[in-house]
Amino acid sequence: MGTHEKDQVGFKEFFSIFVITIGTKATDMSTVLLFKDGLNAAWMIVLGSFLLIIPSLLLLNNVLKKYQCKNLLEVTRLALGKPLAFVVALVLLCFTLLNTATDSRSYMTQLITINFPNTPLFILYLCFLILCMWGAKKGWESVGAIAWSVLPYLLLALSVLLFLMLKDAVFYRMFPLFGTGKWEIVKASFNYTSLFSDAFIFAMMYPFVKNHQTYTRGLYASLLFTLAIMVVLYLSYVWIFDYRSIEKITYPFNEAIRFVAIGKTITNIETFFITFWLVAVFVKFTIYIYVVCKIVGFLFQIKEFEHTILPITVLILVIAMIPENNEVNMFVVRRYTLTQFKYILLFLPPILWIVTKIKEGRAR
Template sequence: MQNKGFLRVREIAAMILLLVGVKLSDSTPALLTQKAQNGFWLIPVISFICIFPSFLLMLYLLKKYKDKNLVHLLEAILGKGAGKAVSFIIFLFAFLSMTLDSRNYIEQIKLLYFPESPTNIIFLIFMVVVFLGAKKGFEVIGYSSWIGLPLIKASAFTIIFLVLGDLVLQRIFPIFGSGLPIILKEGVVKASMFAELFYILIAYLATRETAKFNKGSIIAALIAFFEILIFYFIYITVFDYNSVAKIAFPFHDITQFISFGEFFTNIETLFMVFWLFAAFLKFIIFLYITTWIFGVIFEIKDFEPLLLPFGFLVGTIGLLPFNSVINELHFRETLLTIMSPFFIVLPVLLWVIALLKGGLRKK
C-alpha cells in the first residue's frame, strides 16, 4: 500500500515532529553533557543554526527540479552514477541511525520497565510491531501520526507544567558550561541530530502540491527544535549536569517528580504509554522511509516487501553493541560526528553544481 500522493501539510508535519521531536526523550542529553557540562542545552541551538540553512537549500533545489524526490534530485545534479553513490551513503546513514537509535529505546524499555526480560526478546517484539505498522503504507502512517500527535504532545507538555515548581534556574550557570569554544564545536559536530529532516525528503512528492510539503516540513522543523530546546532546559534546571550525564534517560526521571497526591501513585506509568506510542510511530516512519530510499536507489518500484528483511537487520545489528554505554558514547557519537559535515556541506555543493550546470534556471 504505497503512497498515492494524498498527504497534507498536517500529516507531513506530524511525521517530522515524531521523527525529530521524540529525540527529546532519548539519551542524547547524556551524550551532549559529557563535554559541554551544564551548557549542553545550548548545543541544539548551534546544531540547528548549522543544519537548517542546508535543509532549506535542499527544499529550494527540490522546488527548482520539479517532480523529483531526494534520490532523483541527486541523480539529476550529480549524474546517475554519482547520484546513486551519494544516495547510498545517505541510506547507510539512515539505516545506521535507525539501528543505533532503536537500541537506545530498547535499553530504556528494558532498564526502566522490564529489567528481567531478555534484550533480544524486547527487541523482537518492538520490531514486529514496527514492521506491522510500516507495512500499512505511507498514507496510513501519516494519518496515524497526525491522530496520535496531539495525545503525545499533550502528555509531554503536561510533564513540563507539573515540574515547573522543581526548576532551579541557577543550575544553568555558567551558561556556557565547560566553555563557549566547546559548545560551538559540539554544536557543529552534533548537527546531524536533525538529520531526519533530510531522510524525509524521499517523500517530497507525497503531497498533491510540493508547496505543502515545504510548508509542513519547515513548520515542523522549527517546532521540533523549540521542543528539544525547552526540554533540555528543563533537564538542566531540574537536575544538575552531573546527574544528567549519569542518569542517561532524563525524560523518564522527570516523570518521577510528578505527583497528583498520595492517592495517585506510579503516575509515570501513564506517561510511559504515550512515550511508547511515540517511539513506535517514530520507528515505523523511520523504517518505511529508509526502505523507500533503498528502493528508489535500486529502482525497486514495489519496495514494501523489503520492510521485513530491513526490520530483521535492524534488530540483529542493533543487538551487537555489548551495552548501552558503548552504543551511545562510541558508535552513536561517531556516527553523528561523521554525518554532520556531510549534511551541512552536501546541499551547498549540490547548489554550486546545479548553478554551474544551469539547472537553477528551470522554472
C-alpha cells in the first residue's frame, strides 16, 4: 500500500504519539491491577513486562523492514495467507476495540468520581468521545502534529508534579524490592505484557512513518522514555502511599495530585494537573479511535477507512456503557483483555520472522 507524503509523520510526531499513549497508562486504573498483584513492587512488573516484550518487537521490526510500505496485517497476510491474517485482524480488532472502550470509560469514571461527582457519566463520556472523534477525523498527520505540540507542556507539568511528590517521599517504602515475591512478580510481568501492546498495534501505521529508520528510532526511544516515566510514577506512588494504603486506593494518580501542595499556603492545585492530564487523555483516545478504524479498514477491505470513524465511535460508546460499574469494567473486562492478548504479542512476531526466513531460503 503506497502512502502520500502528507499522510506521513516524522520522528518527533511518532515519538510523541508513543509517549502519550503508553505513558498515560501510569495514571489510569491499570495501576490498581498491578498494585494488587505486586504491592510495593508494582514498578518491577512494568520493568519485567518491558523486558518480555522487547524480543518480539525486535523480530517484528526486522520483518517490517523486509516488507517496506506494508503494515502489520498486510505483512501477516503475505506471510501466513488470507485466512490466518483475517483471524489475526479479528483478534486485534476485538482487543483494540475493547481496550479503547474499557480504558476510556475508566478515565471518565475516574474524572467524575474525583472532580465532577454530580455529572452523569453518559453525558460526560459522550462529549469526550465527540471531541476525540473530531480529532481523529483530522487524520494521522494532524494527530501526530497535535501530539508533538502538547508533549513539552505535558512533560513540564509531569516534572513539576514529580518534584512536588518527591518532597514528601519516604524512600524506604519501596522495600522489600520484590514485594509479594520474585516468582509472583515474574508471573505478573508475563500476564501484563500487554501494557506495551501499543508498540505492537502501532505497527499498523508503519507505512505512515517517514521511513524505517525513523520508525525504529521513534519506537525504541519512546519505549525507553515511557518506561522511565512509568517506573518513576509507580515508585512515586509507593513513596507517598505505603503498600498497605496503595492497595486500597482506587485512583493513585488523582490521589497524588490532591496530596501535593506548593508550600503551606498554595494547596488544592490538582486542577492545574488535571487540565494537562485531560489533554493527554484526549490525544490518546483520538489516536486509538483512528487506529481501530484502520484495522476495521483492513478487515473489511475499506480503502477510505476514515468514513468508519463515526460508527466506530458510537460502537465504543455502546460497548463501554455495557458493564454495570467500573469494578466490572476494570477487574473483569480490562483484566481479561490485558492478560489474554499477551499471546499474540509474544508469539506472532516470532512466527512471522520464522516464516519469512523459510520463504527467503526457498527463494534462493
